[in-house]
Amino acid sequence: MxxxxxxxxxxxxxxxxxxxxxxxxSAYPITPQTHIxxxxxxxxxxxxxxxxxxxxxxxxxxxxxxxxxxxxGARTFTATAAQGLELMHEVLYVASAMRYPMVMTVANRxxxxxxxxxxxxxxxxxxxxxxxxxxxxxxxQEAVDNVICGFRIGEDKRVLLPxxxxxxxxxxxxxxxxxxxxxxxxxxxxxxxFKYPLPLDPEKPVTMGALGSPxxxxxxxxxxxxxxEKAKDVVLESxxxxxxxxxxxxxxxxxxxxxGAKVLLLTMGxxxxxxxxxxxxxxxDGKEIGLLKLRLWRPFPYEELRKAVKDIDVLIVLDRxxxxxxxxxxxxxxxxxxxxxEEKRPQVIGFVGGLGGRDISMAGFEExxxxxxxxxxxxxxxEFEIYGVRE
Amino acid sequence: xxxxxTKEKPVAKGELGWKEIEIGCFITEPGNSVEIxxxxxxxxRPVVDLNKCNKCTLxxxxxxxxxxxxxxxxxxxxxxxxCKGCGICATECPKDAIIMVExxx
Numbered sequence: 001m002x003x004x005x006x007x008x009x010x011x012x013x014x015x016x017x018x019x020x021x022x023x024x025x026s027a028y029p030i031t032p033q034t035h036i037x038x039x040x041x042x043x044x045x046x047x048x049x050x051x052x053x054x055x056x057x058x059x060x061x062x063x064x065x066x067x068x069x070x071x072x073g074a075r076t077f078t079a080t081a082a083q084g085l086e087l088m089h090e091v092l093y094v095a096s097a098m099r100y101p102m103v104m105t106v107a108n109r110x111x112x113x114x115x116x117x118x119x120x121x122x123x124x125x126x127x128x129x130x131x132x133x134x135x136x137x138x139x140x141q142e143a144v145d146n147v148i149c150g151f152r153i154g155e156d157k158r159v160l161l162p163x164x165x166x167x168x169x170x171x172x173x174x175x176x177x178x179x180x181x182x183x184x185x186x187x188x189x190x191x192x193x194f195k196y197p198l199p200l201d202p203e204k205p206v207t208m209g210a211l212g213s214p215x216x217x218x219x220x221x222x223x224x225x226x227x228x229e230k231a232k233d234v235v236l237e238s239x240x241x242x243x244x245x246x247x248x249x250x251x252x253x254x255x256x257x258x259x260g261a262k263v264l265l266l267t268m269g270x271x272x273x274x275x276x277x278x279x280x281x282x283x284x285d286g287k288e289i290g291l292l293k294l295r296l297w298r299p300f301p302y303e304e305l306r307k308a309v310k311d312i313d314v315l316i317v318l319d320r321x322x323x324x325x326x327x328x329x330x331x332x333x334x335x336x337x338x339x340x341x342e343e344k345r346p347q348v349i350g351f352v353g354g355l356g357g358r359d360i361s362m363a364g365f366e367e368x369x370x371x372x373x374x375x376x377x378x379x380x381x382x383e384f385e386i387y388g389v390r391e
Numbered sequence: 392x393x394x395x396x397t398k399e400k401p402v403a404k405g406e407l408g409w410k411e412i413e414i415g416c417f418i419t420e421p422g423n424s425v426e427i428x429x430x431x432x433x434x435x436r437p438v439v440d441l442n443k444c445n446k447c448t449l450x451x452x453x454x455x456x457x458x459x460x461x462x463x464x465x466x467x468x469x470x471x472x473x474c475k476g477c478g479i480c481a482t483e484c485p486k487d488a489i490i491m492v493e494x495x496x
Contacts, residue, residue, distance in 0.1 A: 098415035160414060198417055207418035215428065219409040220416045226409070 002246075004180045009140035010035030010173045012181060013079070013105055016147040018049045019187045020103075023074035023194075026054035026065035030084040031117045032169035033107040037079055059084040063091035070100035070162075071208060073199035075151060077102065081169055082109035082123045089127065095162045096131030097224055098208060101154035101194070102162045103147055104132075108269065108320075109169040110356040118357020119169040121268065121320035124297075125330045131224060133163045133231055134298040138272040140177035142295075143167045145248055148187055153238045155194045159231045166297075168270040170357065182246055190245045232299045252301035253308050254293040257283055261290030263314045263376075264346075265369055268294045268331065271318065271354055278365035289369060294331065302338050309339065315346040316372035318387070320354045328352070328384030347376045353387030364388065429456070433476025435491040437469050443488035450480035450489060 007015075013036050017025070025044070027037040043049035054069075056062045059080050069076045080088060085106055095102065108124055110116040124134070133153060137143045143165060150163035167173060198206055212220055235252070243249030256272075257279050258264060267275045272293040282289040292308055292315075294301075309315050319329020327333050332350035339345040349372040354360050360368070368387050375385070413419055444466055451459045451467045458473035459480060469480065481489040 098417075100415075198414060198419065205421065207421075208415060210416070210418050212416055213427065213429070215431065216407065216412070216416070219407060220412055223409040223412050 002180045002183050002186070004178050006176050007140070007179045007181070008035060008174065008176050009143055009167065009179070010107075011039050012140055012144050012177075012179045013147055013167070013173075014039035014043065015181055016144040017077040017103070018043050019182060019184055020077070020148050020151045020191060021075065021188075022049070022051050022077040024052045024054065024066070024069035024076045025078065026056055026062045026069065026076075027078045027080065028056055028059045028062045028084060030059070030081050032109055032119070032173045033079045033081040033084070033105070035173065036105060036107070040077070059087040060091060063088040063095065066102050066104075067091060067095050067098070067100055070095070070102050070196070071098075071200050073194065073196035075102075075155070075194045076100075077104070077147075079105040079107065081107040082111055082117075085123045085127055086111065089130070092127055092130040092132065092162075094209070096228075097220070099160040099227075100162060101151070101160055101196075103150040103154065103165060104162065105143065105147060105165045105167060107169040107173045108166050116356040117169070119171050119270075119320075120355045120357070121166070122322070122355075124164075124166050125319075125321040125323070127164070128298070128330060131161070131228060132298060133159075133161050133228070133235065134166060134296075135163065135235075136166045136268040136295055136297055137172070138270050138293060138295075140172060140175070140179045141248070142250070143172060144179055144181065145242060145246065145250070148182065148191060149238050149242050149250070151194070152191050152241075153231070153235050155196075156234045156238070157197065159227070159234050160197075161228065161231060166269060171270040186245055190242060229299050232296070232301065235296060235299075250295060251304070252294075252296035253304045254295060255308060256291040256293065258290035258292070258308070261288045262312050263288065263316070263369065263373055264290045264292050264309065264312050265365070265372070266292040266294055266315060266317045266331070266335070268297070268318075268320070271320070271360060274360060274362055275318075275365050278362045278369070281362060282366060282369065300334065300338070305335065305338055306342060309346050310342075310344065312346045314349060314373060314376040316349045316351065316369060318354070318360075318368065319350065319352045319384075322352050322355070332384060349375050349380075350384035351387045352384060358388060360387065428472055430458070430470075430472050430474045430476075433474060434494055435476045435478060436471055436474065436494055437476070437478070437480050437489050438492050439466070439468055440488045440490070441466050443486045445486055445488075447485065449483050449485065453479050453483045455479065 317332040328350040
């Protein structure tokens with residue numbers, strides 16, 4: 001039985017990569033991801049982790065090195081945040097379109113300007129369409145577990161895709177939590193060795209990244225889309241299997257105290273923990289409020305979402321990013337689109353909040369939920385409202 | 392680009408369905424570019440007047456696509472499957488034996 005101990009989440013994430021027996025790590029340090037890659041560098045330097053650590057001059061190079069490593073069939077890990085993720089941007093599309101499994105933890109942080117090292121989801125939402133499998137975690141244990149799951153999901157022959165594990169910068173990366181690091185032998189049982197079907201190999205040459213003329217590009221993109229959609233089955237299967245080995249099971253949308261609730265709040269990442277406390281308090285006051293925690297962001301869990309909201313009247317969605325000049329937060333827009341064709345659907349009320357590290361307290365969530373209920377009844381002058389802004 | 396197994400069944404050149412594409416659109420058979428129709432975007436095509444041609448070979452050497460080849464009679468003719476319609480052959484031909492014709496005609 002694995003021991004439960006107090007660990008900084010970043011350190012535990014690095015340990016999870018080590019337990020997954022990664023072959024190559026290439027990363028460029030950026031706050032608040034730094035402790036993850038520093039600890040990995042230490043583990044490699046100390047001889048505890050038998051892996052190649054490739055130091056690079058930028059995140060663009062880090063992702064490029066990871067693409068190369070994955071192309072030869074190496075189990076590859078990296079981590080970044082905010083501006084670093086943006087600098088990787090063009091290579092992210094290459095990694096997914098060329099079907100290179102790797103796991104990247106993103107220590108979610110606000111994008112400049114103004115410079116902010118603190119957390120929100122603007123970095124994650126900017127890479128929404130890059131073709132990666134994307135999972136949001138709400139605490140350190142989930143981060144550890146989903147790094148390990150990420151390798152199993154991405155490396156599955158039916159998938160062969162890179163996986164992003166989003167964990168909130170500082171709110172998760174820099175806190176010490178009680179975490180159960182799995183036993184190495186159990187991880188080995190859960191995670192088979194990586195065997196890439198078409199690696200770069202002088203004995204069997206292949207051309208990767210050739211020109212795709214108009215006659216083939218559409219077919220390639222459709223194959224990529226279907227592949228990512230179908231990856232959901234493997235995500236579900238891997239989470240189930242993880243549960244059998246380690247006793248913790250995950251689902252695309254986790255429901256918290258939703259029984260009998262007519263109003264639900266939907267959150268992502270670490271703010272779900274505070275939101276749960278707010279829901280507890282409101283339930284204690286006799287209000288039928290529940291919480292949905294969206295964990296699987298790509299591929300989007302349409303079926304699970306529609307099922308989760310089929311009996312409710314109001315769904316309040318909190319986005320931690322702004323789609324400037326658009327219809328509201330990206331998550332809320334997608335949820336509205338996903339429910340549009342449903343015969344019976346709840347009113348969807350969008351809030352943007354928690355930007356650039358702005359905290360939302362338990363009382364704050366309560367206030368937001370109450371305002372959401374009020375908007376559902378009386379309407380709002382805006383497509384979405386922002387929570388906690390000073391006039 | 393094509394999955395190796397598609398070799399068994401004849402596939403129209405460059406017209407693979409999305410299920411037939413190799414992972415990552417990798418190319419597993421060297422030299423498959425000969426199967427790819429690169430001449431599908433030209434707006435003008437070269438037409439050779441064999442009465443004017445004196446087999447000087449200049450079009451053969453100037454063609455940047457390498458799609459002009461000697462036929463059995465020793466004349467030089469472009470392969471329109473690959474020809475991109477650049478018109479260099481027509482410009483360089485010292486006998487004005489090659490003219491460029493609109494594809495639509």
